[in-house]
Amino acid sequence: MSCVASFAIWGCSEPLAFSRARTILSLNPSTRPRLREGALAKELDRTPAPSGAPRREVDAFLNKLDRAPAVANAGPRGRLIFALDATLSRQPAWDLAQSLQARMFETARAIGGLDVQLVYFRGLHECRASRFVADGAGLSGLMSKIECQGGQTQIARVLRHAISEATEKRVGAMIYVGDAVEENPDALAALAGKLGLLGVRAFTFQEGGDPLAAAAFREIARLTGGAYAAFDASSPGRLADLLAAAAAYAVGGRVALERRGGDAARLLLTQMK
Numbered sequence: 226m227s228c229v230a231s232f233a234i235w236g237c238s239e240p241l242a243f244s245r246a247r248t249i250l251s252l253n254p255s256t257r258p259r260l261r262e263g264a265l266a267k268e269l270d271r272t273p274a275p276s277g278a279p280r281r282e283v284d285a286f287l288n289k290l291d292r293a294p295a296v297a298n299a300g301p302r303g304r305l306i307f308a309l310d311a312t313l314s315r316q317p318a319w320d321l322a323q324s325l326q327a328r329m330f331e332t333a334r335a336i337g338g339l340d341v342q343l344v345y346f347r348g349l350h351e352c353r354a355s356r357f358v359a360d361g362a363g364l365s366g367l368m369s370k371i372e373c374q375g376g377q378t379q380i381a382r383v384l385r386h387a388i389s390e391a392t393e394k395r396v397g398a399m400i401y402v403g404d405a406v407e408e409n410p411d412a413l414a415a416l417a418g419k420l421g422l423l424g425v426r427a428f429t430f431q432e433g434g435d436p437l438a439a440a441a442f443r444e445i446a447r448l449t450g451g452a453y454a455a456f457d458a459s460s461p462g463r464l465a466d467l468l469a470a471a472a473a474y475a476v477g478g479r480v481a482l483e484r485r486g487g488d489a490a491r492l493l494l495t496q497m498k
Contacts, residue, residue, distance in 0.1 A: 306341075310380075326365060346378070428467070467489045479497070482494060
């Protein structure tokens, strides 16, 4: 994604015009969804809630997940935050991630098990998180009800949420999938450093080759002790292998990643401290 102004990706106080379509959402306090506890919920309290069937379906699904029994604790299980940019240009990659996310659970099942929380942002200020789910069907069901909408990146909110989750209970890793950065990279680096101090490695997977986004994603990965990789939506096998490798680490740590082998695992291992 490119911006009209070359400095726009790094953030400034002037109004910016982005190549992505912008969706202006109406504020309707009476239709706001019930919010999760934690830092992200506090931010979501300021999120305009669009009306219409798609949002009601998402809210209904989130409420269904909240009423579902808690994930089983038997055996070693990893906790993974799966964060995605759901702004308008990301629809093809969103659909790809939805079709491939089951690979994370399949990989983790052979090691112990995996609980995944979906975090996404889209629109003017919308950023939401699901509860942790223990199977690909639940995650795919939620993702299928979410449509990408125009807006700017909100990576800082994702990082603050991950910090909040990791403060309450151990998180094995965080995956972030996106293609652009429209925020202050120094502010993102500061948050990544805090996340790293909590022992959460970030695996940042970038679609495309935007050099400014690549620099920011690499720095987030470096400061958390994680890893960065680029992928092309026309080569879904690469993203599938990267997701599976990150999931293996979330469950079994470096040993599980080394045992997994393969190009994706080796790429991640060469960058990890």
